[in-house]
Amino acid sequence: MRIKDDKEPLISPHLSLSSFEMGRDDVNVVCTYGKISIWFGRQVPDLVIGQILLGMSGIDQSTVHELEVICDFDEITYYESNGYVLVSYARTKEGYRTTFNIPFSSKKALFALAGYISRGLKKEDIVVDCYWTGDDSDIMRLYEELSGIEGWKIKNINYKEDVKDKNYDY
Template structure:
């Protein structure tokens, strides 16, 4: 088991992160200040998808996933009843072009998002982008939260170039 000092020394306290990449062979999570991009491989277990979404929600309940799709008008209320928040819709030739936010404060919305990712993985790998306001400490808290997943590790850490230049001058 790692000590708190070791966890804190994973990133430099003198440099600002540009990106922090973590995961395992079947999932990759890249965190930046405005976005968390998650790549799910086709073999990732359903439980890991849920652990990742719930882990993000524990660190930043204001995080959202933006979902754009074309659907029938009647389906809009179905998505809303599943915890999705309608942001916009417009009539199109194939139905209604909609934009929903999937709020990470809603376990119901996350459950439905996880289900849609699982269905997508039957045919292809999936990518889910989440928008958040996380900073270096939130990224490290997220790493600690997700490190409970079997096989979880740091894959890559990138620092902002301007911070490096200032640090070594």
């Protein structure tokens, strides 16, 4: 756990986190139990996109991002060859509506996802929701991992109303 000074921990050891928001002006990462939501602004450098995705992978390789794509049937194998895992597909007027899981355990899939995000940022800001099994200590480890990115800072910390170590009289 990162220490602000010699006495005070970064987060309260007596409270459970509700959400932990970190980032910089061009990227925002909000961590909760079960989900990490990342807003990438159009000006974020490709290097930072890669650092964030690889940092998340280093903390919890079971993390996944679910991506829905409309494509030709033949393109499904292209996505699979990049490490994406096909979850479902259905034929539509526009082509095939496919859903892929992008496993953070696959560097190849993360590289493809980083390229997808980078290309999308040429048009608009992008929000990427990832699902993980992180807890307070994983959130802090992720903050530590990403704090090496230039300009990285804590933006907001929200705690749950209940206290972890509360004693109840029955």
